[in-house]
Amino acid sequence: MREFRIEVPDGALVDLAERLGRIRWPGQLPGGGWDRGVPVDYLRQVVERWKAYDWQRWEARLNAYPQYTTRIDGQTIHFLHVRSPQADALPLILTHGWPGSIAEFLPILGPLTDPASYGGDPRDAFHIVAPSVPGHGFSIPLESTGWNHDRIARAWAELMARLGYERYGAQGGDTGSVVSPLVGQVDPTHVVGVHINGGLAYPALEPGDVEQLNDAERARLAAAEQLRAVGTGYAELQGTRPQTVSFGLSDSPVGQLAWIVEKFWEWTDPAHALPEDAVELDHLLTDVSIYWFTNTSASSASLYYENRAAADDLRPGVPTGVAVFPTDPAIRRVLDRRHRIVHWSEFTRGGHFAALEAPDLLVDDIRAFFRLVR
DSSP states (O other): OEEOOOOOOHHHHHHHHHHHTSOOOOOOOTTOOSTTSSOHHHHHHHHHHHHHOOHHHHHHHHHTSOEEEEEETTEEEEEEEEOOSSTTOEEEEEEOOTTOOGGGGHHHHHHHHOGGGGTSOGGGOEEEEEEOOTTSTTSOSOOSSOOOHHHHHHHHHHHHHHTTOSSEEEEEETHHHHHHHHHHHHOTTTEEEEEEEOOOSOOOOOTTTGGGOOHHHHHHHHHHHHHHHHSOHHHHHHHHOHHHHHHHHHHOHHHHHHHHHHHHHHHSOTTOSSHHHHSOHHHHHHHHHHHHHHTOHHHHHHHHHHHHTOOOOOOSOSEEEEEEOTTOOOOHHHHTTTSEEEEEEEOSSOOSSHHHHOHHHHHHHHHHHHTTTO
16 A cells, blocks of 8 residues: 555646647537537637636645555556544445546545534444546556456455455445446455445336336436437447547547536536536536546546446345436336345436535435445
8 A cells, every 4th residue: 555645747737738728629510509519619618717727726635635556456546545533434435437536526525434524423424435446547557458347346345355344335326336236246245235326327128117117217218218319429439449539538638628528418417507507617627637637538438348348247235225316317126136225215406426416415325325234
């Protein structure tokens, strides 16, 4: 275990500023909104904000939490390790997804580790471990192929063992909604429970399922069908040609920005018209900046490539809690086939990035579930 601090060199900040000062903007057909992708006029506004954005302030905010790196299975793994003031707190490993990062967890670290300071019950406290997924953030460079969901789950189990945690929980959204249950599957003697949100997979319906859907589930299925029809191009590109995609994203900060902003527009609470209506714009830019400064467009996209060839063999195992936010295509009878669900919540506020959009709801739901298994 080595202590770690994020230290983006001044030269990288100067380089970003220079690149943002000489953008060659694409044209746009008249009358187009978001249907064809991120509108040029909108992204111009976001770029102006990025020019004024203070990375060093956010770097300091991230560095306020203890961070470490270790080597697992031939790969450098970076992680936050934030211990609770409550000595008997339950260890909990949090897993982000793409295009997320450890910065996604900033709003929930305090309430989860020190609930008493946020008006909560100290008995709900957690010791938090939040790794950067291999090839994302500061778990770099990605040194070998084969880092799929199962391999990540095994690495997480090893990480928790190295930290001396014999009894712990797992939580995650997006990639974490798959990896966290797999942690429970590969390490069932130590994982007391799994809590997930933010899954994006199209529901694996079986004959007769559709006829039994309620109105809310039918609406989720319709949204999932719409996403599958027009919103999965990024996944096809990252899942088939991640290296080719990376050239534009690695060389152009505006390309990287647009690639990520589109997902925040599409996956955040549909009640909000623009990404910054759902997520603080500077927080979104922190996420984009992490991808830019670490140059991880290729290695983060490779996770999609690896998982196309590796089906997740997930079976019901440890107790599981599911939090369903708007945009989550979650259908209980479908998920029951792969999880032992003992807690199910549905919310009308928030979206795919629940830790950023509705941290209060997510924290309360994590606490409620783990009270059942502590």
